[in-house]
Amino acid sequence: MRSQSDIYVPHRHTKQPIKLVLQYALLAIVAFLMAFPFLWMVLTTFKTSGNIFRLPPSLIPDKLFGEDPFGNYRLLFSDYNFLRYALNTFVVATLAALGQIITCSLAAFAFARLTFKGSRVIFGLLLATLVLPIEVTIVPEYLIALLVYEPALQAIGLRWIDSLAPLIVPSFFVGATGTFLLREFFSTIPRDLEEAAVIDGASVFAIYRRIFLPLATPALITLFLLAFITNWNDLLRAVLYIKSPNLRTLPIGLALFQDEYATQWDLLLAGSVVTILPLIIVYIFMQKYIVEGIATTGIK
Amino acid sequence: MRYKAYIPYLFLLPTLLGLVLFSLGPTVASFLLSFTEWRGTVLPQFIGLGNYRELLSSRIFWQVLRNTLAYVAIYTPATVAVGLGLALLVNQKLKYIAFFRGIYYLPAITSMVAVALVWNWIFASRYGLINYILRTLGSSRPPNWLADRDTALYVLVIVSVWKSAGLPMMVFLAGLQGIPKNLYEAARVDGATRWHQFWYVTLPMLTPITFFVLIVTLFDAFRTFEVTFVMTQGGPLNASTTLPYYIYQNAFEFFRYGFSSAAAYLLLLVALIITFINFRFRSRWVHTNN
Numbered sequence: 001m002r003s004q005s006d007i008y009v010p011h012r013h014t015k016q017p018i019k020l021v022l023q024y025a026l027l028a029i030v031a032f033l034m035a036f037p038f039l040w041m042v043l044t045t046f047k048t049s050g051n052i053f054r055l056p057p058s059l060i061p062d063k064l065f066g067e068d069p070f071g072n073y074r075l076l077f078s079d080y081n082f083l084r085y086a087l088n089t090f091v092v093a094t095l096a097a098l099g100q101i102i103t104c105s106l107a108a109f110a111f112a113r114l115t116f117k118g119s120r121v122i123f124g125l126l127l128a129t130l131v132l133p134i135e136v137t138i139v140p141e142y143l144i145a146l147l148v149y150e151p152a153l154q155a156i157g158l159r160w161i162d163s164l165a166p167l168i169v170p171s172f173f174v175g176a177t178g179t180f181l182l183r184e185f186f187s188t189i190p191r192d193l194e195e196a197a198v199i200d201g202a203s204v205f206a207i208y209r210r211i212f213l214p215l216a217t218p219a220l221i222t223l224f225l226l227a228f229i230t231n232w233n234d235l236l237r238a239v240l241y242i243k244s245p246n247l248r249t250l251p252i253g254l255a256l257f258q259d260e261y262a263t264q265w266d267l268l269l270a271g272s273v274v275t276i277l278p279l280i281i282v283y284i285f286m287q288k289y290i291v292e293g294i295a296t297t298g299i300k
Numbered sequence: 301m302r303y304k305a306y307i308p309y310l311f312l313l314p315t316l317l318g319l320v321l322f323s324l325g326p327t328v329a330s331f332l333l334s335f336t337e338w339r340g341t342v343l344p345q346f347i348g349l350g351n352y353r354e355l356l357s358s359r360i361f362w363q364v365l366r367n368t369l370a371y372v373a374i375y376t377p378a379t380v381a382v383g384l385g386l387a388l389l390v391n392q393k394l395k396y397i398a399f400f401r402g403i404y405y406l407p408a409i410t411s412m413v414a415v416a417l418v419w420n421w422i423f424a425s426r427y428g429l430i431n432y433i434l435r436t437l438g439s440s441r442p443p444n445w446l447a448d449r450d451t452a453l454y455v456l457v458i459v460s461v462w463k464s465a466g467l468p469m470m471v472f473l474a475g476l477q478g479i480p481k482n483l484y485e486a487a488r489v490d491g492a493t494r495w496h497q498f499w500y501v502t503l504p505m506l507t508p509i510t511f512f513v514l515i516v517t518l519f520d521a522f523r524t525f526e527v528t529f530v531m532t533q534g535g536p537l538n539a540s541t542t543l544p545y546y547i548y549q550n551a552f553e554f555f556r557y558g559f560s561s562a563a564a565y566l567l568l569l570v571a572l573i574i575t576f577i578n579f580r581f582r583s584r585w586v587h588t589n590n
Contacts (some may be wrong), residue, residue, distance in 0.1 A: 012324060018392075019410065022394060023394060024394070026389065026398045027389060027390075027394075027397075029388070030400075030404065031400055031404065031502070032387060034403055034404050034406060034407060034462070035403050035406060037407075037419060037422070038406065038410075038415075038454045039417040040418055040421075041414075041415075041417075041418050053427045054438075055432050057429060057432070059502060065510065077379065080570055085336070090309075093541050100368055101313040102314075103315060106311045106312070106313075106314065106315070107311060107312050107314070107315040109311055110311035112301070112307045113301070114303070114307070114311065115308075116305065116308035116309065119308075122315075122316070122319075125319060125324065126319065129319070129386070130325045130519070131571070131575075132323060132327060132568070133523035133544060133567060133568065133571065133574075134518075134523060135523065135524055135543070135544045135547040135548065135564050135567060136326075136327055136330050136523070136564040136567070136568055137322065137323055137326035137327055138326075138331065138548075138551075139326075139330060139333070139456045139547070139551045139557055139560055139561055140325070140326035140327075140329035140330045140333060140561070141322060141326045142551075142552075143329075143333075143340070143557060144321075144325075144326070144329070146340075153358060159571065170318065170321075172314060172318075172322060173314050173317055173318025174314070174315055174318025174319055174322055175315075176324060177317075177350070179315065194301065198301055198302075203303075204301055204303045204307050207301065208311070229409050232411070233409075233410070233411040233412070234412075235412070235413060235526050235529065235530075236375050236525060236526075236548075239529075239552075240552065242558070250411070251411050251412075251413045251414075252413075253530075254411075254413045254414060255413045258413075258416075258417060258530075265417070265421075268417055269417060269418070271395040271414075272413075272414035272415065272418070273412040273414075275411050275413065276410045276411060276414045276415075279409050279410060279411075280406065280409070280410075283402070283405075283406070284402070287333065287398070287402055288411075291401075291405075291470060293471040294471065299331050
């Protein structure tokens, strides 16, 4: 990363007020276009139902002045199980992200520091998986789950299909983006740091655990957040594997909710806000880490 | 470091297992399945190239392929261009610029399911925002957008570009900030205008990153699923069905696993051909003299 002073500044005529106003006006117009769906979403959840489809569109959140301004949100949690969906989503996203930092850091350490036969081939295969659309792998993955994991787990009283496991477990096994990201980071760690530990007779695992992991904390946070966001929003696996209402995550819960209550827009949009808001909060506080990860790998 | 020869493989154990169980294994399985007829009940039956033959003679498949190529052909350059535009905007040294960058990236972190509803309203034919504006401007019969066979696919493209442009923006921004300042100083000394600087310094210096963004966006385009799933379900009359959704439909709605695997392999083939073409023409425009 370059320091602030290295950054190219197109022109330094900062003392031209008209130009400055134009610059901010342009930035604000584009910001409005990008944020419009979110603004509208939030606004609508505070409208009374008669006010939602008015043309010209009404800008007044009239529900805010009524008796029960947060009624839509209250209903979601009291009558429609959204608290459960949110909890499931949180569990899935957290565990999957945890799985990613463990698996990817182990693999990245091996690729960055250890020499072994097949290193380049395995790394190449891993990167090649980035090219594979999930459509190519999801059908056999589902069939293997149906025919192998499910009967095997049922024999010991557990389940695979219609459980949260298929949304979490794959993240404990493979992650091309994360491995790539961490390998880049590990490669920048100076070798002197580990040499002292080697002389002291530390094992390879101890070097990974006590030197590389602590030094990579920012990169690990980045990876955790990227994986958290991806898994929070994941829809396809939830559509395939989740059957019980109690196991729904927010994206699938919201999609089915939209099918079922297609007319209650204020309620549906409140559901959308509930689905998005936690991520926006995470993003606001962790922007620095997220941006760095994307700039390094270019991949979500 | 000294270690036994098997130690590195211990570090790679989860990854190797994962490759076998969740990506390469299923990829091979999918390839084998594509030569069978299987509806999940009795055992798969080997039918040779039957699925491929059926696909290539199916009118719907060709329509879906056309949709896919149209989607990719518009979505990819549009996303790259919008991403570059946004990056240029937030590369200005102004107060609160981080705030704007944050807003521009917001769509990229949000769930498609959650924003689909608002976009449905924006493009709704009778109560929608856009048609309200068009009618106010005097259009008597504005398009039906999502309900019209001629426009549904393009609405999906617009929503996808809005949703995805933040990612290329971030990558371009990193690229812009990596361009050495002295190049601009030299250009200015030679009397280059801002436009000349952009055209002769910024753009050429960005070409390697542009190529990278192009390839990543291309793959993204070939796996678009969620926006179709939540906004149109491929309708009306398959007008907005692209290959990923077609594969999903055949596998999980019609339970034709073998057939859908064959479609998945055709998708992979098309994606690889287009990527290959891009690599072929890389040296024509990507600037590399370091």
